[in-house]
Amino acid sequence: MAETCHNCSALITKNFCSNCGQKKYKRIDKKYIWDELQYTLFHTNKGFLYSIKKILRNPGKTAMEFINGHRVNHYKPILLVFILSGIATFISYKLLKLKVVMNEYFTQKNINSNQMEDFMNFLSSYTSIIMLLMIPLFALSTWIAFKKWGHNYYEHLVINAYILSFYTLISIIFIYPVMYFYRHSPNVFFLITQISMLLVPFILFWFFKEFYKNKPIKSIVLKVLAVIGLAIIGYMFFSMLLAFISISIYK
Ligand SMILES: [Zn+2]
Structure with a gap:
């Protein structure tokens, strides 16, 4: 039976209106309210x-599928990385009490010894928020390194949203529980942070190996090394800029 779209009155033959894209009319029911509540409260849907699940199993393949247009089942990657960073930050403040740990650490270390070094430590402790802010910079690094293989800068923004989503998930599931266990020994705590940073090159390699499935392993290794080099230069520049700004504010 032919139906008309309740939004634009075009004839509907499938589940969606081919003119405006609205779903075929369905009465608002319990399922509708439940779906909308879920979306409102947790910003989540199926x-x-x-x-x-897909990102934890294979982030590179997931990113490739999304970029190639298999999008309908997926959560939007930039929104996803914002939500995951939000969750990670909430956990590190409220559960890991990062601030308390940091204060203990700075007192132990004698805060006046080297303010710049402390500032760097401070930056590296707030990884989830800082890293979120640095996605445009990371994207610049991967875009430069992988430029010849054809993806544009905006696609690299999405690629980095996937990489950071994966890293944040790993932190929440595996690293934070260990940090929680050692929350009263700041030195071990920061050691874990540093070790978890060492995972990044391996994650990058695995990611791009799955993303660029048909490219030679050797070129991927070289390009990942280039990404790391570029990211370190960018990170140092960014931290120094932040340090410079904060010093000029506190003067
Ligand atoms: Zn319509």
Whole structure:
């Protein structure tokens, strides 16, 4: 039976209106309210858990599928990385009490010894928020390193949203529980932070190996090394800029 779209009155033959894209009319019912509540309260829908599962299993393949246009089942990658960073930050403040740990650490270390070094430590402790802010910079690094293989800068923004989503998930699931266990020994705590940073090159390699499935391993290794080099230069520049700004504010 032919139906008309309740939004634009075009004839509907499938599940969606081919003119405006609205779904075929369905009365608002319990399921509708439940779906909307879930979305309002947690900003999640079926796509949220689906994307998380796919990303944990194979972030590179997931990013490739999304970029190639398999998008309908997926949660939007930039929104996803914002939500995951939000969750990670909440955990590190409220559960890990990062601020308390940091104060202990700075007192132990004698805060006046080297303010610049402390500032760097401070930066590296707030990884989830800082890293979120640095996605445009990371994207610049991967875009430069992988430029010849054809993806544009905006696609690299999405690629980095996937990489950071994966890293944040790993932190929440594996690293934070260990940090929670050692929350009263700041030195071990920071050691874990540093070790978890050492995972990044391996994650990058695995990611791009799955993303660029048909490219030679050797070129991927070289390009990942280039990404790390570029990211370190960018990070140092960014931290120094922040340090410079904060010093001029406190003067
Ligand atoms: Zn319509």
